[in-house]
Amino acid sequence: MQVNINGIETRYVLSNEGGGPWLTFIHQLGGDLSVWDQMAGYFRDDYTVLRYDVRGHGHSAVAREPFTMRDLADDLAKLLDALGAPTTHVVGLSLGGMIAQQFALDHPSRLDTLTIADSTGGTPPENRELWNQRAHTARSDGMEALLPSTIARWLTPDFQAGHPEAVEPIREAFARTPPEGFAMACEALRDFDLRGKHGAIRLPTLTVAGRHDTGTPPAATQAIAQAIEGARFELLDAAHLAPVEQSHRFAALLESFLERRV
Incomplete structure (x- = not known):
């Protein structure tokens, strides 16, 4: 399904066989x-x-102008409005976790719980140039130039070798990402920094990291939990895409977390 959100044609999929509380996943x-x-x-x-x-x-369409993480959080708010969802549980992975954090600060009344996987609370100044470089590479050389190093960070070698059926769709999704869309998101990520603001989040919060994540070290995700009162931190035997590599364990953690708060 497609809906226009803040001038952006946005694809969404809604699965509501159970008709229960809203649960939103951000990639x-x-x-x-x-x-x-x-x-x-x-x-x-x-x-x-x-x-x-x-x-x-x-x-989803590529934006015509630069945007911030706040804009991406507002996209989610407008999408929920369009679909008639008053509140939702939110689960965000990596960039999705940053959107989820921003959403929790900007739209706290819309959240039931917050789950953040393999994400960070802000980009340190020394890492900002890295995102400029990735944006430049995407624009100049295309997504294929970034693919090998990205998959190496995202998934452990053992998982890549043992689960090609799970790895290939991830590779394909990355390769077909519009370079300009990727680059603009890199620039929003570059400027993202909520460090020092997490104390304002007063929601049940679960954070999850992959032990072998070299791109977003587990300590970065754990720092979010430490900054939010009552938040829980879990470490899984995975790289950056822990919800994929340890899907059963992640689902069990999330199910237990949500059941206590529904």
Whole structure:
């Protein structure tokens, strides 16, 4: 399904077999809503599961102008408005986790719980140039130039070798991401920094990291939990895409977390 959100044609998929509380999944940079296929299948009998392509990713349109993480959080708010969802549980992976954090600060009354996977609370000044470089590479050389190093960071070698059926859709989604959409998201990520603001988040919060994540070290995700009162931190035996690599364990953690708060 497509809906125009803040001038952006946005793809979403709604699975509401259970007709239960809303549960929204937000994908990573260079991904699309398909990264959550397995989770949607697991939770759709008990929740109204929403997945969508962040602007400039998947089948959502590329923005005409630069945007910020606040704009991406507002996209989610407008999408929920369009679909008639008063509140939702939110689960964000990597870039999706940053959107979720911003959403929790800007729209606290719309959230039931917050789950953040393999994400950070802000980009340190020394890492900003890295995102400029990735944006430049995408624009000048295309997504294929970034693909090998990205997959190496996202998934452990053992998982890549043992689960090609899971790896290939992730590779394909990254390769077909519009370079300009990716680059603009890199620039929003470059400027993202909520450090020092997390104390204002007063929501049940679960954070999850991959032990072998070299791109976003587990300590960065743990720092979010430490900054939010009562938040919980879990470490899984995975790289950056922990909800994919440890899908059963992640689903069990999320199910237990949500059941206590529904």
